[in-house]
Amino acid sequence: MPALIEVKLTELAQLFNSMDPSPFHERDIDHDAEEFIVSWAQEHPRDDDLQLVIHLAKPPAEVTQVQDSVQHYFAYRSDMLWREFRQLMKEGRATMLIGLSFMAACEFAALVLFKGDTTWKAVTREGLTILGWVAMWRPLEIYLYRWWPLLSKRKLYQRLAHMAVEIKVTP
Numbered sequence: 001m002p003a004l005i006e007v008k009l010t011e012l013a014q015l016f017n018s019m020d021p022s023p024f025h026e027r028d029i030d031h032d033a034e035e036f037i038v039s040w041a042q043e044h045p046r047d048d049d050l051q052l053v054i055h056l057a058k059p060p061a062e063v064t065q066v067q068d069s070v071q072h073y074f075a076y077r078s079d080m081l082w083r084e085f086r087q088l089m090k091e092g093r094a095t096m097l098i099g100l101s102f103m104a105a106c107e108f109a110a111l112v113l114f115k116g117d118t119t120w121k122a123v124t125r126e127g128l129t130i131l132g133w134v135a136m137w138r139p140l141e142i143y144l145y146r147w148w149p150l151l152s153k154r155k156l157y158q159r160l161a162h163m164a165v166e167i168k169v170t171p
Contacts, residue, residue, distance in 0.1 A: 003044035106132030
């Protein structure tokens with residue numbers, strides 16, 4: 001049995017962004033409706049299939065494309081997250097190359113330019129080593145922390161892109 005996400009609306013138009021001029025099956029879902037659906041989907045176990053039940057006060061004029069529209073929207077959002085992930089990995093590679101180069105330059109300067117046992121040279125060597133590691137902050141942040149929330153949300157949107165949509169008229 002699929003995990004239910006239930007939305008109560010006055011009319012079907014509330015589900016979609018009224019400012020979007022696209023044809024019905026390509027329209028964006030309203031921001032608040034998307035946030036509601038996504039938050040409820042996150043509460044269900046990750047392995048459960050999802051089903052969206054839309055409760056309406058009166059029968060809608062157009063119901064044939066609602067499931068296609070909802071699925072199309074979440075598939076689009078999933079694709080956008082995949083592009084964002086690829087862009088993040090590209091940024092990670094660039095920042096890693098810059099960070100490693102800067103760190104190597106700092107270590108080279110620390111070893112070659114500041115040889116000796118005087119206090120100020122030792123402090124400068126340590127400072128350059130720390131500066132080199134600070135330059136690695138951004139690539140490490142990307143590769144350790146920033147990528148997995150994107151893929152997790154993408155997986156959720158993929159589940160939402162395959163969910164069944166049912167409309168019930170409940171006066």
